[in-house]
Amino acid sequence: MRIGVMSDSHDNIDFIESAVATFNREEVEYVLHAGDLVSPFTARAFRELKPPMAAVFGNNDGDIPFLTKNFDGIATFHGRFADLELANRRIAMLHGESPKLVSA
Helix, strand or coil: CCEEEECCCCCCHHHHHHHHHHHHHCCCCEEEECCCCCCHHHHHHHCCCCCCEEECCCCCCCCHHHHHHHCCCCEEECCCEEEEEECCEEEEEECCCCHHHCCC
């Protein structure tokens, strides 16, 4: 399984569009975003993403409920810490906090 990983997109639409184009071109099967999408409007730049995306929240993500709503159908949010199983592999993802400080 090909997994694309990104983080800290911080409203950088050019970066997001480039990442989405790369993930699609390389036929990535799943994308992980390790936090700091920041603003809900960035969802528009992810709409062309073909594979499913899992995301966690970072320390700069703003309005979490609105961010979650805008990404409905684009990404599945896992709070501040994700414990995922992909292709029979267990993957942990967080933005940078100690897992001991993060409630699952």
